[in-house]
Amino acid sequence: MEKVNNKKIILLMLLSSIFWAGAFIGGKLAVEEFPPFSLTFLRFLFASIIIFFVMVKYEKKDWHLKREDYPVMIFLGLVGMVGYHILFFIALKHTTAINASMIAAINPLLTTILAAIFLGEGLGFARMGAIIIALMGVIITITRGDFSIIKNLNFNIGDMLMIVAVSCWAVYSIVSRRVMSKYSPLILTCYSFILCTIFTLPFALLERPSQFLSQTTILGWSSVLYMAIFPSTIGYLVQQTSIKEIGPSRTAIFINLVPVFSMVLSVIILKERITFLTLIGGIMILSGVYLTTKLKNPNYIYSEVKVSEKS
Numbered sequence: 001m002e003k004v005n006n007k008k009i010i011l012l013m014l015l016s017s018i019f020w021a022g023a024f025i026g027g028k029l030a031v032e033e034f035p036p037f038s039l040t041f042l043r044f045l046f047a048s049i050i051i052f053f054v055m056v057k058y059e060k061k062d063w064h065l066k067r068e069d070y071p072v073m074i075f076l077g078l079v080g081m082v083g084y085h086i087l088f089f090i091a092l093k094h095t096t097a098i099n100a101s102m103i104a105a106i107n108p109l110l111t112t113i114l115a116a117i118f119l120g121e122g123l124g125f126a127r128m129g130a131i132i133i134a135l136m137g138v139i140i141t142i143t144r145g146d147f148s149i150i151k152n153l154n155f156n157i158g159d160m161l162m163i164v165a166v167s168c169w170a171v172y173s174i175v176s177r178r179v180m181s182k183y184s185p186l187i188l189t190c191y192s193f194i195l196c197t198i199f200t201l202p203f204a205l206l207e208r209p210s211q212f213l214s215q216t217t218i219l220g221w222s223s224v225l226y227m228a229i230f231p232s233t234i235g236y237l238v239q240q241t242s243i244k245e246i247g248p249s250r251t252a253i254f255i256n257l258v259p260v261f262s263m264v265l266s267v268i269i270l271k272e273r274i275t276f277l278t279l280i281g282g283i284m285i286l287s288g289v290y291l292t293t294k295l296k297n298p299n300y301i302y303s304e305v306k307v308s309e310k311s
Contacts, residue, residue, distance in 0.1 A: 009238075009245045013254040016235040016242075021261035023231040024097040024104075025269050026223040027089055033220035034212065036089040037203035040082065040196065046228035048193040054237065055190045063187045069179050076179075076188070077195025080172025085196070087165035095158025096272050101262035102141050103162040105285050108293050109134050110170035118174060127292050134288025138163075140281035185240055193232070256290055 030039055055063055065073060092100055109131050115121040123131075142159040143149045176188060242254070259282060266272040 009242050010254075012238045013242050014257075016238040017254045017257045018261050018265075019230040019235040020255075020258045021101065021265055023227050024092070024101045024262045025265050026226045026231075027092045027100075028097045028266075028270060030220055030223035030227070031089050031092050033216045034224070035204075035207040036086050037200050038207050038209055038212075039089050039224065040085045041200040041204040042224050043085070043228045043232065044081070044193050044196045044200070046225060047232040048190070048197050050229065050233045051186070051190050051193055051236075054233070055186050059184060059186055061184060061187075063183075063190075065191060066182070069182065072175065072179055073188075073191055074195065076172055076176055077192050077199060079168050080176070081192050081196035082199050083168035084165050084172070086200075087161050087168065091158040091161035091165060093158065095156055095162060097266040097270055098263050098272050098274065098278060099141055099156075099159055100162050101259045101266075102278075102282050102285055103138060103159060104166055105256070105259045105289055106134055106138060107166050107169055107173070108289055110167055111173045112292055114170050114174050119177075130288045130291035132288070134285050134292065137281045137284025137286075137288060140277055140284065144275070145277045189236060253290075256286060256293075259286060 027039075034042070088100070112121075112123070112127065113131065116123050139150070142155060142163075149155060179188065239255075263274060263278075263282065267274060
């Protein structure tokens with residue numbers, strides 16, 4: 001019976017990896033019709049409603065926040081949710097979904113580096129080597145092999161914003177450890193979603209929704225709903241079940257497949273091109289991420305991750 005359950009979990013995690021990969025495609029399509037704050041607000045409005053009812057039904061512990069945790073939760077909502085997703089959507093206006101997904105894959109590396117700096121967690125030479133390999137892959141990805149871009153600081157703004165976005169999520173991953181012992185991942189995610197919705201509402205109103213909502217298409221709304229339902233909600237719930245049933249290490253293997261699926265979907269749906277250097281950069285990034293997380297049992301959350309978010 002256990003083997004059957006594990007097979008189901010593995011199949012569901014494969015499906016969830018495709019859902020998360022699809023967030024880059026959905027985001028790329030949606031940013032053509034929605035400005036960033038409105039897009040973030042709508043995505044997490046729908047996601048908050050769904051995951052709130054899931055939390056109320058299945059969370060047996062007291063899911064009310066303690067007053068002393070308000071500042072941390074507000075910080076997590078602002079940096080991890082608002083910060084990441086606003087930058088993510090703006091980045092997608094200027095770079096490809098392939099590049100965005102490859103850069104997003106370095107989230108566990110940045111989290112590892114921040115944990116070493118601020119929490120005193122050891123790196124070791126092997127993990128440092130793996131991180132360097134992945135970062136070299138990022139350099140190849142964002143320069144496309146033209147290293148004069150580094151000399152002239154002529155980077156693609158979308159690639160740079162995506163790096164900042166992933167840094168925001170890495171900070172979220174570190175700071176959230178302060179409250180992880182008090183609340184379940186479901187509670188933390190639910191409140192992060194709700195806070196993101198609240199924080200983005202006034203800025204969404206400033207974007208004058210009356211001027212663009214009448215022009216949005218079925219494709220645009222479908223992209224928003226897709227991101228709210230599949231990566232943010234279903235993908236997250238399957239991931240948490242997978243961590244419980246087959247462990248964080250095996251779950252992380254499927255999360256590392258997200259950039260691969262994103263690349264395939266980008267070619268099929270968005271007609272983006274894969275170059276030889278894109279493949280080389282991607283292989284180096286994924287190899288570095290895999291080695292880094294393999295050398296220390298991982299329990300990280302992919303955002304667009306992660307989405308939950310870790311996107």
